[in-house]
Amino acid sequence: LVLVVDDEYGPRESLRLILDRQYDVATAESAFVALQELEQRTPDVILSDIRMPGMDGIEFMVQAKERCPNVPFVIITGNGTLETAQEAIRAGAVDYISKPYRVEHIREVVARSIQEARSKAEMARSVERLREMKANLAVQMEELERKASLGELSAELVHDLNNPLCILQGYTALLADSIADTPTPDEGDNHRVFDIIREQIKRCSELTRNFLEYARGGGNRWESLQINNVLRDTSFLLRVRARALRITLKEDFAADLPPVRGQRAPLQQVFYNLVVNALHVLEDTGGVLRLASRRVRTDDGREAVQVVVQDNGPGIPPEIRDRIFDSFFTTKPKDKGTGLGLPICQRVVTAHKGSITFESEVGRGTAFFVTFPVLEESERPGADDASQGRSAHRRSGTPLQPQEV
Numbered sequence: 001l002v003l004v005v006d007d008e009y010g011p012r013e014s015l016r017l018i019l020d021r022q023y024d025v026a027t028a029e030s031a032f033v034a035l036q037e038l039e040q041r042t043p044d045v046i047l048s049d050i051r052m053p054g055m056d057g058i059e060f061m062v063q064a065k066e067r068c069p070n071v072p073f074v075i076i077t078g079n080g081t082l083e084t085a086q087e088a089i090r091a092g093a094v095d096y097i098s099k100p101y102r103v104e105h106i107r108e109v110v111a112r113s114i115q116e117a118r119s120k121a122e123m124a125r126s127v128e129r130l131r132e133m134k135a136n137l138a139v140q141m142e143e144l145e146r147k148a149s150l151g152e153l154s155a156e157l158v159h160d161l162n163n164p165l166c167i168l169q170g171y172t173a174l175l176a177d178s179i180a181d182t183p184t185p186d187e188g189d190n191h192r193v194f195d196i197i198r199e200q201i202k203r204c205s206e207l208t209r210n211f212l213e214y215a216r217g218g219g220n221r222w223e224s225l226q227i228n229n230v231l232r233d234t235s236f237l238l239r240v241r242a243r244a245l246r247i248t249l250k251e252d253f254a255a256d257l258p259p260v261r262g263q264r265a266p267l268q269q270v271f272y273n274l275v276v277n278a279l280h281v282l283e284d285t286g287g288v289l290r291l292a293s294r295r296v297r298t299d300d301g302r303e304a305v306q307v308v309v310q311d312n313g314p315g316i317p318p319e320i321r322d323r324i325f326d327s328f329f330t331t332k333p334k335d336k337g338t339g340l341g342l343p344i345c346q347r348v349v350t351a352h353k354g355s356i357t358f359e360s361e362v363g364r365g366t367a368f369f370v371t372f373p374v375l376e377e378s379e380r381p382g383a384d385d386a387s388q389g390r391s392a393h394r395r396s397g398t399p400l401q402p403q404e405v
């Protein structure tokens, strides 16, 4: 809509004729009528004569701007009054046209004014969007920082726990000797109880050692790794949490896996993130979480080692499946998830020249597959780690379906 304001009938109607093929045109014969019109609707541009009885164009512009500050204002001047035109521009008009009218020039000025106002509005919206995104990021940063400091604190705490644990270990060793020296009638029982205490103390120190290694991010150098060992460490870290949530953590490690080239700590983080995600979907219902490793062949026929993290939870809804690897994509409330778990997994796995994929069925569960190329024979160290596959039975080559768990 173009609003034309001029006290003279002739110029007013000729502007209407020039413009009404392209625009809706409303006219007003005075600034007062025009201001009333502005109460009703907001035009895309206002063209106003500068010299009018009652209220002149400049005063009208000032008042119009109060009502609709974003509508561009074009001043119409009589011939030879360049100075007043400049004054109008200084007062806030975007442009001016002078009488007598040149049709092309008028169309151009009107089109340009509307276009510029639209770009400006668009720009303002973009700035607003950016501002919102910035505010969001700030919140997320704060949350991350909080988590980071929490991590540091707990590392210190665990580290300090290590000292009393060492002392306990020392004293139990001493006691063990003296119990052996002084047999008592209920000796059998004492020994059993005592063994439990020692066993549990040992577990505590293993837990702390494991946690500290993870927290320090130690193990960032590239080495030849038995993936099962990394999996075992991960499962060790999370077993207690799983049990507390009544989730069965099933280990299913292939015994004959060749080594892969990798960084221990980042890989542990990958498996950790995947297992935590699975624990999360099972936490209200309980369920089965299967952590498996097996030998596979990649599409191009190369030998590979594959880790499977599988749950029998609710599955991933199809409509979010292509977004779960996006940074900050999460379906969890703010204090539960940042949406960085999977993108981190992807980054680490890619750095290992591997791949991460998943299969999911709503109502049945989800399986994530992390596949690593195997070290060539020539890249392998001499002796294979004998402890590999300690608690495993062989399952390589078995196809995995979510319903299997």
Ligand SMILES: Nc1ncnc2c1ncn2[C@@H]1O[C@H](COP(=O)(O)OP(=O)(O)OP(=O)(O)O)[C@@H](O)[C@H]1O
Pocket (backbone or CB within 6 Å): 273, 277, 278, 281, 311, 313, 314, 315, 316, 324, 325, 329, 330, 331, 332, 336, 337, 338, 339, 340, 341, 342, 343, 366
């Ligand atoms: N096993 C799973 N079952 C169902 N949905 C899953 C599973 N794993 C991931 N998702 C979905 O993918 C989303 C993204 O996961 P991601 O690990 O990247 O972030 P997050 O777990 O939400 O937060 P964060 O890991 O940063 O704490 C999750 O919010 C969830 O909706």
Ligand SMILES: [Mg+2]
Pocket (backbone or CB within 6 Å): 273, 276, 277, 337, 340, 341, 342
């Ligand atoms: Mg996660």
